[in-house]
Amino acid sequence: MIPSVDRHLEAIRERLAETIFPMLPAEAEFAREQAAFVLMALDLVRAVHAHAYRYEVVERHEYAAAVGDLLELGGSIDAAAPAEPQPRADEASIPLAALAEGNRALKTVLTRLFDALCAEGGEAADRAREVMRGLAVRQVARERALFASTGYTQSGASLGDLLAPPAA
Amino acid sequence: MTDPVGSRGRVEGVLLELLARRRRLRAAPPPDARFRGPEVIRAGIQRWMSDVHGPHAEVSDLRRLSGAGTNELYAFTLHRDGARESLVLRIKVPGAGVVTHLGREVQAMRAVDGVIPVPRPRWSTHDARYLGAPAVVTDFSHGVQAPRGQMTRASGMGTRYPEPLRSKLAPQFVAYEALLHAFDWSRADLDTFEPPRAGTTDAVDWRLAFWDRVWDEDRIEEHPSMSLARDWLWQHRPVVDVVSLLHGDYRNGNFLFDEERGVVTAVIDWEMTWIGDRHADLAYTMFKSFGHVEDGVTLVAGLVDADRFVAAYEEVSGLPVDPERLHYYFVFNMYWSNISLLATGLRNAAARMTQLDVMYQAMAGKGVMSCAALNRVLFGGAR
Numbered sequence: 409m410i411p412s413v414d415r416h417l418e419a420i421r422e423r424l425a426e427t428i429f430p431m432l433p434a435e436a437e438f439a440r441e442q443a444a445f446v447l448m449a450l451d452l453v454r455a456v457h458a459h460a461y462r463y464e465v466v467e468r469h470e471y472a473a474a475v476g477d478l479l480e481l482g483g484s485i486d487a488a489a490p491a492e493p494q495p496r497a498d499e500a501s502i503p504l505a506a507l508a509e510g511n512r513a514l515k516t517v518l519t520r521l522f523d524a525l526c527a528e529g530g531e532a533a534d535r536a537r538e539v540m541r542g543l544a545v546r547q548v549a550r551e552r553a554l555f556a557s558t559g560y561t562q563s564g565a566s567l568g569d570l571l572a573p574p575a576a
Numbered sequence: 577m578t579d580p581v582g583s584r585g586r587v588e589g590v591l592l593e594l595l596a597r598r599r600r601l602r603a604a605p606p607p608d609a610r611f612r613g614p615e616v617i618r619a620g621i622q623r624w625m626s627d628v629h630g631p632h633a634e635v636s637d638l639r640r641l642s643g644a645g646t647n648e649l650y651a652f653t654l655h656r657d658g659a660r661e662s663l664v665l666r667i668k669v670p671g672a673g674v675v676t677h678l679g680r681e682v683q684a685m686r687a688v689d690g691v692i693p694v695p696r697p698r699w700s701t702h703d704a705r706y707l708g709a710p711a712v713v714t715d716f717s718h719g720v721q722a723p724r725g726q727m728t729r730a731s732g733m734g735t736r737y738p739e740p741l742r743s744k745l746a747p748q749f750v751a752y753e754a755l756l757h758a759f760d761w762s763r764a765d766l767d768t769f770e771p772p773r774a775g776t777t778d779a780v781d782w783r784l785a786f787w788d789r790v791w792d793e794d795r796i797e798e799h800p801s802m803s804l805a806r807d808w809l810w811q812h813r814p815v816v817d818v819v820s821l822l823h824g825d826y827r828n829g830n831f832l833f834d835e836e837r838g839v840v841t842a843v844i845d846w847e848m849t850w851i852g853d854r855h856a857d858l859a860y861t862m863f864k865s866f867g868h869v870e871d872g873v874t875l876v877a878g879l880v881d882a883d884r885f886v887a888a889y890e891e892v893s894g895l896p897v898d899p900e901r902l903h904y905y906f907v908f909n910m911y912w913s914n915i916s917l918l919a920t921g922l923r924n925a926a927a928r929m930t931q932l933d934v935m936y937q938a939m940a941g942k943g944v945m946s947c948a949a950l951n952r953v954l955f956g957g958a959r
Contacts (some may be wrong), residue, residue: 409797411922411937419925419933426611427931515798526807537804537955544800544947545957551944560941561948 412508413457421450428558458504465495518543586786587772594677595789602927603668609670609929614638621665621713624706628699629656636663637727646854647672647847651716656759659805662716664695668847669950670707671930673870673921675790676847677787678702678710684821684849685714687764692752693717693842719832719843733866735828736878746879747888749831753861757820757854757858766821777813779852780908783914784809787898787912794919796926801947802918805911809953817854824848826857827866828877854895859905861885907953917943 411419429443456463472494525536553567585593601609608616622635633656641649641664648667653660668678682697689696695714702710721879722735737745762771772778788806795802822832825848862882867875876885886897921936930936951957 410918411925411940415922415926416934416937419937422928423625423931484955501954512797519803522807523866537807540804541951541957544804544951547800548944548948548951548957550940552948555938555941555944558938558941560939561944576772 409508414454414505417450417454417457421447421454424450460501465497465499468495469497583902584788585781587785587789588782590679590768591675591786592895594675595793598670598675598891599793602923602929605670605927605929606708606823608708610931613882614640617648617650617667620707621650624701624703624711625654625656626700626717627633629654630714636835649781662667663698664714664716665707665711666714667711669930670709671924671927671932673833673924673930673932674848674916675934677768677918678712678847680766680849681846683764683766684823684846685794687761687766687821688756688759691759692755693840694846695842695844717832719834719841721829721832733827733829734868734878736868737828740858741833741835741838742879745833745840748840749828749853749877749879750885750888751892752831752840753823753826753857754889754891754895756823756826756843757818757857757895759821759894761821761851764821766851772816772819772851774817774819775815777815779819779850780813781818783852783856784813784908787915791915791919793916794923796919796922799918799947801950802911802914805907805914805950809904809911812904814853814855814898814904818854818895819851820854820895822850822852822854822857824850825855826861826881827863829866845899853901855898855901856905856908858889858897859902860909861907862902863909903953907950910950910953914943914946914950915947 424443425447429440429447432439434440448575522536522540526533546568548565549565550570552561552568553565553570554569555561556563608738612620618635618638621638625633625635633654636653636655638645638650638652641651646670650665650667652663652665668676678700679702682700685694685697688694695717698713698715700710700712701707704710723737723741726736770782772782791802796915823843823846825845826843830845831840831841833840862876862885864874867878869875873881876882879885880888889895890897918940921930921932922940924930925933925936948957
């Protein structure tokens, strides 16, 4: 995903801090005070957004385990504990930046393989092109959904729908 | 990409120097790479003009102009020897979204001055001590980029022209592109360009090699649509029959006109100029995204339908338009413009070299749409 969510946030923060907020008049005290809070909030979001999904996974397992402990202790209430969706205990345990970096390296390897096969020509080159065409269609579909809110792209499917696992 | 740089085509020497300079800047960006305030610009242009014209030269009325794409544009007045002149300062900012060469821009404008209307270059400098980057001063050209009151996209893209303005501007717009391509550049002072041979693929080889090099240096990550386009472009390189001086960005928004008289006063923004196949310019001008549809007909650059555009171009230039090469250069133009949108702009944003970082990152979406178009054109990929 380029630009990454973190890069977007960093750029937004710098434009606000360097370009926009300094233009606020000195007498606009309330606006300047709120501007400082906006920067603080953006710093917080930048620091934690990559961990948001893992955070919820950890909590889900901790609290589900604790509910189980209390049920074993004989606790009984009217409400049922939510069961689904149930993430695996190790889900999202790879840091987002490391995952993205690994994908980037994989894309480089793939492109080098593609170039080498195309340079050799023949049937293998044609089949390599077919593989790349399939990838190109799927990647562009994801990217169109990713940028849909900017108005630069249109997408018939939401990003969530496109990222959903295939039905079993 | 696996190909070592230059293995498929040579990159011209001045462009290699340009890329090397860019790498040095990225490795150690100057503290003011992103932003120099108006007082810094004022002091820089004053110092430069004083060095050129003597201590009595004085700069006044400096004001920032819009519409320079990714460069910085200012208007100012120069007082010297009892006279005053209105001039324009164009600064090649280090974090621009596209790689361009100041010397080429200046030489191309000087070469065609008198053939087509251009803002006459007066002085240029590569000395970054003045303004932090190479810069050129040109005459101030009167005119507007778009009809008054019209909201346009960045750099005048998508500008529309109501009648009777459209009928007045269209023939001039076509004629100037035709005259440019028919211009005998071989006797002009264009020593920053290396002359490709007609009847070969030199011109496209060198240009493709350059853009490949920029992609390799600037991309954040590989993209399958770009890999497929690169493969296709190298496989299908057409021989260039007539080698022409090209504008590189010839479209609506890149010419000024007198709205009352309907007269084109200047063809501007020569930074993408190169020497190659006229079909590269033509395919770019004919990008549907620059025009608009009216009564079911797409108007090239918002001015004239494609058939009449081609017919008028052929008549004025005496050069035929080949649909196959036009198709090739549609793909070529999508490829290089994607390098700007998906690589250079994003790389400079990540390198903290520009204040246009938020804009570049949002505009990556335009690159995505262009990848969708590449997929469709190259293999019928999903719309």
